[in-house]
Amino acid sequence: MLKRTPLFPVYAEHGARVIDFGGWELPVQFSGIQKEHDAVRQQAGLFDVSHMGEVLVSGADSLSFLQKLTTNDVSRLETGQCQYSLMCYPKGGVVDDLLVYKLGDDSYMLVINASNIQKDVDWMLQHALGNVDLNNISDNTVLLALQGPRSEQILNKLTDAPLATLKPFRFFQNVEVNGMKALISRTGYTGEDGFELYIGDIDAVDMWKTLLEAGQEFGLVPAGLGARDTLRFEARLPLYGQELSKDITPLEAGLSPFVKLDKGDFIGRDALANQKEYGVTRKLVGIEMIERGIPRPHYAVYAGEQKIGEITTGTQSPTYKRNVGLALVDSAFSQIDTELTVEIRGSLVKAKVVATPFHKRK
Incomplete structure (x- = not known):
């Protein structure tokens, strides 16, 4: 049902x-x-x-709990302010991306993705220590x-x-x-x-x-x-399950501004600090088709004979009528104007790496 x-x-x-x-x-x-x-x-x-989920977090230890749970620095929030953040697994992959609203002292609302509500709440309960009360009001x-x-x-x-x-x-x-x-x-x-x-x-x-x-x-x-x-x-805003997943880290997805490695320990910090130090092996890039064809999610991306990644989201841009996509590719091929091919229905179709976002507000 x-x-x-x-x-x-x-x-x-x-x-x-x-x-x-x-x-x-x-x-x-x-x-x-x-x-x-x-x-x-x-x-x-x-x-x-x-369909989106909302979870209230309250109690004297709610700030330290959220600091441990999320990648962004919750201590920077004033009441009436919210921030984009992520919850990560110990290996750096993403449990979910979310918004954190500071409702008051020791009082927050987390807004999470619909398909992840139960998984996210279970993850929070598993890591809630001390005086923390979770209330799923979705x-x-x-x-x-x-x-x-x-x-x-x-x-x-x-x-x-x-x-x-x-x-x-x-x-x-x-x-x-x-x-x-x-x-x-x-x-x-x-x-x-x-x-x-x-x-x-x-x-x-x-x-x-x-x-x-x-x-x-x-x-x-x-x-x-x-x-x-x-x-x-x-606008190059990520969708969980496409640009982010348990197998894709925030740094690979280009979301390093929302990962505050200097704020203290949080789940996944060691893996992400390591990735930052040695550089990511994969990067999320924008691509535009040179030849006719529309890139769709999971289509393979090649450099010459070598498969170097896949499309995460792709379509004809309704605003600009360009056939564009986001692709997670080997970092060696992530420079703007790098020529690649996308496998579309059995044929390799020419494309190139382009700057994102495809649209900026006027």
């Missing part, structure tokens, strides 16, 4: 095409991936991402992502919160949005400006309808997982 978010009943009203996504029945598209992608780049899109929390250059104007119609003062990776707690309570953050997973609204499941449908109505004059559309994937890909 597939799991459903509290918004499942309204999908059909917008003509959603639903798919099985890691055990969840979720909309891959509403009006079409290209249309939804363009709306987020130019106006705004509204995503139901309630089932009662709805998460809506309002993304795109018009999102601030849309949300301003519904709340008195000073959104213009909310910097990236900051959040407001207990904000009233058209009479409903929300935690509002500004992190984004699309390469555009945008807000996340964490609300109680009871308000899900009302909030969805309220936002869409408020956004009508600004071109807001409901958007599905298809556009979410193409948007995050153009």
Whole structure:
């Protein structure tokens, strides 16, 4: 039986095409991936991402627990600030990537990937020492992502919160949005400006309808997982299971800014420090096809006769109409403009290494 978010009943009203996504029945598209992608780049899109997991961490030892558990430096956070981070295995591979929200002294919220919720919670419980309380609130929390250059104007119609003062990776707690309570953050997973609204499941449908109505004059559309994937890909934001996994370390994925080796010990630190010292043998790079063909996940990448890696994500960029991909390749072939080939349906098709991200916000 597939799991459903509290918004499942309204999908059909917008003509959603639903798919099985890691055990969840979720909309891959509403009006079409290209249309939804363009709306987020130019106006705004509204995503139901309630399948994501949320875990509250509290207690006197919560900071030291999170320092041990994650790669980034949690001690740098002020209340009302969040950070991108990763949980690693002792050998340096990734348990999950996540966001850490500091709600108050000794009080945090972790936002984790839907397909990893149980695995992540088990991992946390296994490593929780001292006065640490973990509360998995995923089932009662709805998460809506309002993304795109018009999102601030849309949300301003519904709340008195000073959104213009909310910097990236900051959040407001207990904000009233058209009479409903929300935690509002500004992190984004699309390469555009945008807000996340964490609300109680009871308000899900009302909030969805309220936002869409408020956004009508600004071109807001409901958007599905298809556009979410193409948007995050153009911005070179990683997806767990593709750019990150138990076999791919944060350093190989180009995420060294989120690995603070100098903060003290954490799970996986020794392996990552070693990798940093001796250099990674594999690197995540951008590639663009020179000849016709679209690179897809798991397609093999070659330098001459030698297989040097594979595509992690690839598609035709909806914004730029270029056939591009991210590939994890042998570091010796990671220089910009290096010519490679991608095996597409039995043929080796010419490509080259290019700079990323493919899209930068204007």
